[in-house]
Amino acid sequence: MSDRSFLDWPFFEDGHRRLADELEAWCGRELDDDEPKDVDSACRHLVRRLGAGGWLRYCVPASHGGVHERLDVRSLALIRETLARHSGLADFAFAMQGLGSGAISLFGSEAQKHAWLPAVAAGEAIAAFALTEPESGSDVASIDSSAVETDEGWALTGAKTFISNGGIADFYVLFARTGEAPGAKGISAFVVPADTPGLDDSERIDVIAPHPLATLRFDGMRLPGEALLGERGQGFAYAMGTLDVFRTTVGAAALGFARRALDEATDRALTRRLGAGMLADNAITQSKLAEMVLDVDASALLVYRSAWLRDTTGRRNSREAALAKLHATDSAQQVIDKAVQIFGGLGVTRGNIAERLYREIRALRIYEGASEVQKVVIARAHLAEHRA
Numbered sequence: 001m002s003d004r005s006f007l008d009w010p011f012f013e014d015g016h017r018r019l020a021d022e023l024e025a026w027c028g029r030e031l032d033d034d035e036p037k038d039v040d041s042a043c044r045h046l047v048r049r050l051g052a053g054g055w056l057r058y059c060v061p062a063s064h065g066g067v068h069e070r071l072d073v074r075s076l077a078l079i080r081e082t083l084a085r086h087s088g089l090a091d092f093a094f095a096m097q098g099l100g101s102g103a104i105s106l107f108g109s110e111a112q113k114h115a116w117l118p119a120v121a122a123g124e125a126i127a128a129f130a131l132t133e134p135e136s137g138s139d140v141a142s143i144d145s146s147a148v149e150t151d152e153g154w155a156l157t158g159a160k161t162f163i164s165n166g167g168i169a170d171f172y173v174l175f176a177r178t179g180e181a182p183g184a185k186g187i188s189a190f191v192v193p194a195d196t197p198g199l200d201d202s203e204r205i206d207v208i209a210p211h212p213l214a215t216l217r218f219d220g221m222r223l224p225g226e227a228l229l230g231e232r233g234q235g236f237a238y239a240m241g242t243l244d245v246f247r248t249t250v251g252a253a254a255l256g257f258a259r260r261a262l263d264e265a266t267d268r269a270l271t272r273r274l275g276a277g278m279l280a281d282n283a284i285t286q287s288k289l290a291e292m293v294l295d296v297d298a299s300a301l302l303v304y305r306s307a308w309l310r311d312t313t314g315r316r317n318s319r320e321a322a323l324a325k326l327h328a329t330d331s332a333q334q335v336i337d338k339a340v341q342i343f344g345g346l347g348v349t350r351g352n353i354a355e356r357l358y359r360e361i362r363a364l365r366i367y368e369g370a371s372e373v374q375k376v377v378i379a380r381a382h383l384a385e386h387r388a
């Protein structure tokens, strides 16, 4: 059984504690731990079940089928931590409903909200967020997919890559250059239904922890004027504003993977014979476990501090979210590596839980801002404070 004492921390309200308990029970009943052969259908199925269970309502505002008036980051983080501890794919399915629809919740028109958010909350529409391009990942301001205004609306040309849910999504929030200014100020956001003629999302990418992932291509793809999300030229700000809400929750997912690794490694150390005793009696193993406990607790403090700050002040928490994501993802990698070591040969055997977590955690240090990018954000905030 995982340590649940963190739920007593003052970051949470009683509603959060109830949510964590109810979701824990739901996961025990509804999620299995097998690696699916067909990730697309497994993911579609998970989205439907998460919708039916009412969990996706936390991904959208109350005005359009959600639970809270404003997205509640503590709830999102608790849900991601819990799902990740049970199933990486369930966490992925949940997270992408939030990230994929986040810009609509935060900046979309009433019509866009009405068209997509209730379906996202019910698990009836699958969402995706299309920002990264083959020539620009971390350097978001230099994306070069273009959107040109026409008599009927817009014509979009370019490519997006590493798009989660690519190939199974019902719609993409897609960012393209509209040219109001060079760099970050010349980008706009669009809502693109997946069945839009001219959108090719058939090229799939196979990664070490399989998830639906694709490259999108479009050449002169036509969109109506109403596809523009918010204001022209604000796409970069919308992308960053969306990532600001969800970055803390990437740390929460890493925390869930780390907690699972700690639980599994502890059980293994308590039951594996070593000489006259058990692996857990060995001082070097105890030292590993102590470091794992420290990393898990420190990550939880950073993740829930960041979520609490955002929820209770409503202000941007870029520094705290960067600290949470950086520490939780980097240290989860270390925790899981130690779990592999404690499992010995079994830990590198395909399908073993430690081996699966080892593959599952890696991408979290790259997407939604690589660890190095988080360091840039933290150092900038720190230096600005000291120069002021």
Ligand SMILES: Cc1cc2nc3c(=O)[nH]c(=O)nc-3n(C[C@H](O)[C@H](O)[C@H](O)COP(=O)(O)OP(=O)(O)OC[C@H]3O[C@@H](n4cnc5c(N)ncnc54)[C@H](O)[C@@H]3O)c2cc1C
Residues within 6 Å of the ligand: 128, 129, 130, 131, 132, 136, 137, 138, 139, 161, 162, 163, 164, 165, 207, 213, 363, 366, 367, 368, 369, 370, 371, 372, 373, 376
């Ligand atoms: C599994 C997975 C899912 C993804 N899902 C999505 C999605 O749904 N939507 C989407 O738009 N994108 C998605 N991405 C893309 C992801 O956001 C990018 O991979 C990420 O932003 C890094 O971009 P890049 O891969 O082009 O690497 P690059 O930008 O080429 O960076 C390569 C490396 O350079 C280093 N680096 C980068 N910037 C700096 C810096 N400022 N200082 C020092 N070092 C630096 C980092 O180590 C980085 O890993 C996903 C990626 C993966 C792996």
